[in-house]
Amino acid sequence: MSETSDSKQPAIFAITIIFASVSTVLVGLRLYHRVLIKQFYWDDGLICMAWALAVAQAGVFLKFVVLTNQGHYIWNISTPTVDQRVEADKWNMAQQLLYNPILCLVKASALVFLIRLGDQRTLIYWSLHGLWWFNIGHMVSVFFAALTQCLPIHMYWDHYYTDKNINGKVVNPNYECYDMATFSLVTAGLAILTDILILLVPVVMMWNLRMAIRQKFAVGAVLSVGWIVAILGIVRFKVFYDFWYPSGTSTDPAYNVSITLSGIEVNVAIMAACGPALKALVTRCAPHLFGSKSSTRPTTNVYYSREYEMNSGACTTKNSRFITTALRQHDDDGDSQEHIVRDSCSHTDNKSIEAPLTEEPVVPSNSHILRDNEG
Numbered sequence: 001m002s003e004t005s006d007s008k009q010p011a012i013f014a015i016t017i018i019f020a021s022v023s024t025v026l027v028g029l030r031l032y033h034r035v036l037i038k039q040f041y042w043d044d045g046l047i048c049m050a051w052a053l054a055v056a057q058a059g060v061f062l063k064f065v066v067l068t069n070q071g072h073y074i075w076n077i078s079t080p081t082v083d084q085r086v087e088a089d090k091w092n093m094a095q096q097l098l099y100n101p102i103l104c105l106v107k108a109s110a111l112v113f114l115i116r117l118g119d120q121r122t123l124i125y126w127s128l129h130g131l132w133w134f135n136i137g138h139m140v141s142v143f144f145a146a147l148t149q150c151l152p153i154h155m156y157w158d159h160y161y162t163d164k165n166i167n168g169k170v171v172n173p174n175y176e177c178y179d180m181a182t183f184s185l186v187t188a189g190l191a192i193l194t195d196i197l198i199l200l201v202p203v204v205m206m207w208n209l210r211m212a213i214r215q216k217f218a219v220g221a222v223l224s225v226g227w228i229v230a231i232l233g234i235v236r237f238k239v240f241y242d243f244w245y246p247s248g249t250s251t252d253p254a255y256n257v258s259i260t261l262s263g264i265e266v267n268v269a270i271m272a273a274c275g276p277a278l279k280a281l282v283t284r285c286a287p288h289l290f291g292s293k294s295s296t297r298p299t300t301n302v303y304y305s306r307e308y309e310m311n312s313g314a315c316t317t318k319n320s321r322f323i324t325t326a327l328r329q330h331d332d333d334g335d336s337q338e339h340i341v342r343d344s345c346s347h348t349d350n351k352s353i354e355a356p357l358t359e360e361p362v363v364p365s366n367s368h369i370l371r372d373n374e375g
Contacts, residue, residue, distance in 0.1 A: 008257055009071030013062060015260045019267040020058040026274040027051045033281040043112040047273050050105035054266050057098040061263055064091040074254040082160045089157035096146045099262050103191055104139030106269040107198055110226075111135065113276065119205055127201055135194055142187050150177040181244035188237045195230040225272035232265040 027047060034040050064070075067088040069077045080088070111132045119125065150156040155175030163172045239258045 007071050008255060009065065009069075011257050012065055012071050012260055015257060016058050016062060016263050019260075019264050020055060023051060023054060023267040023270040023274075026271050026278065029281060030274045030277040033277050033284070036281075036284070041112070041116065043109040043116070043273075044277075046105050046109035046112065047270065050102050050109065050266075050273075051270055053098050053102045053105070054263075054270060057095060057102060057266065058263055060091055060094045060098065061260075064088060064095060065259070067091060068254075070254055070259055071257070072254060074252050077254060085160045086157045089160075093146075093156055095262070097143060099266065100142045100146070100187065100191070101139055102266040103269055104135055106266070106273050107135050107194060108132065108139075109273050110198060113273075114201060114205070117205070124201065124205055127204075131194070131198055131201070135198075138190060138194060142190075145183065145187070149180060149183060150175055184240050184244070185237065188233065188240055192230060192233040192237060195226075195233055199226045199230060225268070225275055229265060229269045229272055232261065232268060236261045236265060 030044065030047065034044055067084065068080075111128055115128050115132070147153060150159070152175060155172075156177070159172055159175055162174050163170050165171075239261060243253060
């Protein structure tokens with residue numbers, strides 16, 4: 001391959017490394033916040049798993065880019081040997097196996113967080129749990145579908161050794177593969193569908209809440225990042241469609257940075273999932289930014305339930321059933337990402353929060369109760 005001064009490969013490397021680095025920093029800040037408040041939930045564990053796979057995917061992707069000379073004009077790329085094709089397809093398979101589980105783990109993390117908010121309205125409750133199981137089923141089924149798209153599995157990459165070209169058509173009786181174009185477009189479409197469905201749930205949850213303007217802006221900013229992920233998924237679908245069904249105006253598939261879209265999508269998804277925790281961290285460090293109460297305000301110790309009703313525009317504690325109770329101070333707005341919902345109630349309701357009946361002993365005001373994770 002002849003070298004060209006206008007290769008896009010450095011840009012591909014830069015985009016991949018930048019997005020992976022930013023998501024790493026945000027996950028680190030999320031975990032730092034968890035250390036500060038001495039809480040760690042299942043949604044945090046799931047996002048850590050997604051991040052680890054995203055880092056692995058970035059490494060696998062960059063290896064694939066080098067092997068296939070992505071970023072160079074296609075006419076400047078020499079014809080690869082059979083061994084080079086086999087090696088490239090092994091790394092391509094690894095990319096496919098990593099991509100979908102990352103997104104599904106991020107979605108699972110978001111769903112666990114929403115479930116932890118404890119909205120018991122029938123529509124919300126069953127929507128969240130239904131989406132949880134649909135997401136898990138989607139992750140498992142697509143993983144094994146990608147793994148077995150050619151049978152025997154190893155023929156996905158080894159077929160180059162036994163392929164025969166007869167009348168311009170590749171013929172090989174040693175394996176079978178299903179239509180990869182249909183598979184990639186269907187799975188991409190399902191990913192977009194689950195993105196949109198999961199993003200609609202918090203919109204419904206927040207619809208009747210009375211919030212201060214700055215709080216509405218904060219919640220809207222957090223949710224809007226999730227919609228960016230859905231938009232990226234749609235763009236990625238279009239890129240896939242153009243790849244499988246090229247038109248007369250299709251661009252050079254090698255000399256193109258659109259190959260980075262999958263990596264961008266998974267890392268932006270991780271960033272979006274870290275939004276609530278980062279909002280809580282920012283509120284803790286800069287309480288006036290999102291309209292939190294002044295740190296000089298006298299404190300009052302209250303017990304509150306971890307379950308909230310959000311019917312008819314009001315937020316009320318459910319005294320009939322408690323998952324856990326915790327001692328909080330009125331000015332401690334940044335301790336939990338759940339305050340994105342809960343503080344909106346306490347900040348806009350002039351009524352004081354009543355302490356629900358509990359048999360637990362009152363603990364000192366500077367103590368924290370480590371809440372169990374029921375997610």
